[in-house]
Amino acid sequence: MKNNSIPSFVTIIFFFLLGWLLLIWTPYLQFGSQKLHEDQESGDLVPRPLSGLAIRGSKIYEENGCATCHTQQARNSNEDKVQGYSKRASVARDFFYQPATFAGMNRFGPDLTNVGSRKKSAEWHHQHLFAPQTLSPGSIMPSYQFLYEKRKIVGQHSGEALKLPSSVLIEEGYEVIPSEQAKALVAYLLSLDQSYSLPESPLIEE
Ligand code: HEC
DSSP states (O other): OOOOOOHHHHHHHHHHHHHIIIIIHHHHHHHHTOOEEOOTTTTOSSSSSOHHHHHHHHHHHHTGGGGGTOOOOOOHHHHHHTTTSSOOOOOOGGGGTTTSSSOOOOOOSOOTTTTHHOOOOOOHHHHHHHHHHHHTTTOOOOOOOOGGEEEOOOOOOOOOOOOTTTOOOOTTEEEEEEEHHHHHHHHHHHHHHSSSOOOTTTOOOO
């Protein structure tokens, strides 16, 4: 009987190497040499690095499944222009510092690639995460109240307490304070800002 084990071993190695070349080496050749770019307007190197708090926030974003409803990849499409998601399409270099990329598949909510330049107020984000419908009536976004702490007011109000509208019922004598997780998540949302130009994807001026 003929021994077929050597040719089949060679075939396995060949297909393993082919897979490696296509999946690892080719993207590495395409994107491995990405560098920072000097922004003409601010003189900063872009993309900007994320703070430690924002990096922690990206974990909270991941754990809470925000990417189920939100994409983080702006396109050069009419929809993105009309919605004002971004003034240009996202490219590989934009994700230079991102600890993980949450490109996402569904847009049940707006694309968040550039949300930090659209919504700059931490206060807004906290109120929105705590009670989305108070800022966006009819929103289907779930409330993330478990990221906040309801605390009895002792003496003066805390400077960190959320300023909620009267439609949100909070027991008399209590206030709502963001947890460390909520603060990290909001730092992450504020860091999502692609309002700089890149040679391969310049900002589209109106
Ligand atoms: C079930 C789908 C769903 C999930 C899950 C979800 N969102 Fe949303 N989100 C929406 C929808 C719909 C809107 C638009 C209405 C609104 O502003 O509430 C929205 C709006 C937003 C906005 C405002 C964007 C803008 O341009 O105005 C932010 C910021 C946001 N979501 C962050 C988050 C974060 C962070 C999480 C996870 C902790 C999350 N969302 C989870 C559906 C979702």
